[in-house]
Each structure stands twice: as structure tokens, then as C-alpha cells.
Amino acid sequence: MSGTFRDKYTNLQKLIEPLEAIGLIDTSGVRSSHVGSSNYSKHVIQPWSIWMDYKLNPWDADIVKRTLRTKTLANTSPTQARIEDYKKIKHVCDERIRQLEIENDLEIKTDEQDTAIKSAIWNKFE
Numbered sequence: 001m002s003g004t005f006r007d008k009y010t011n012l013q014k015l016i017e018p019l020e021a022i023g024l025i026d027t028s029g030v031r032s033s034h035v036g037s038s039n040y041s042k043h044v045i046q047p048w049s050i051w052m053d054y055k056l057n058p059w060d061a062d063i064v065k066r067t068l069r070t071k072t073l074a075n076t077s078p079t080q081a082r083i084e085d086y087k088k089i090k091h092v093c094d095e096r097i098r099q100l101e102i103e104n105d106l107e108i109k110t111d112e113q114d115t116a117i118k119s120a121i122w123n124k125f126e
Helices: 005-021 047-054 058-068 078-124
Strands: none
Touching (some): 047 058
């Protein structure tokens, strides 16, 4: 390998900085513990890192979080807790689909209005 120590150090820093930014390398210790009944801190890659790296919206982030977690609930078996998580994921998906369908309808209406306005303006000049 060629290059000075400084070059190698600079290249290493270029690799480390983005990993620190999304929390894959955590020098603060924040990600080494958790609050609540989930077990995210046992894993190298936590939901936060995925959210940040993919720049997820809150709906997609919630789905990732619920997919990755393993939690225990009082008087609930692990299977029952997992079923509850999947039901919550479905509920979040249904709400997000509802929102996207409304956005899509508004885009179509806006496109139709724009076309109508452009046609009206164009017709005035014909």
C-alpha cells in the first residue's frame, strides 16, 4: 500500500464520519442502552441508523421500527406481542396508503386543472 499515514488517516476519517452520523459508530454511548421494553441496543444497526441513512418519512420509519423490534409485554407471549406489532404495521400502512391516494388524487386534479388552464390560455391566442 502506498500513501502516507496522514493520507490513510484522512481516508479512514472519510469512512468513519458518515457511520458516526447515522449512529453505526457511537462514541457517545447513547445507543448502548434503551428505554422501554424493546431490545434495539443489543444490535449493531438500530432503527435510527436506517431512518437517517434512508431519510425515511415518519410512516416508513415507524414500520421499520416495528419490524426490527422484539419486545416483551406483561401477560403476553412473544408470539402475541409479534402479532400485535404486525397489526400495528398493517394499520400504519393502511393510513399511509390513504394519505398517498389523497395526494395522488390531488396531483391528478392539479394536473387536470393545469391542462385546462393552459388550454384556455392557448385557445385565447388561436
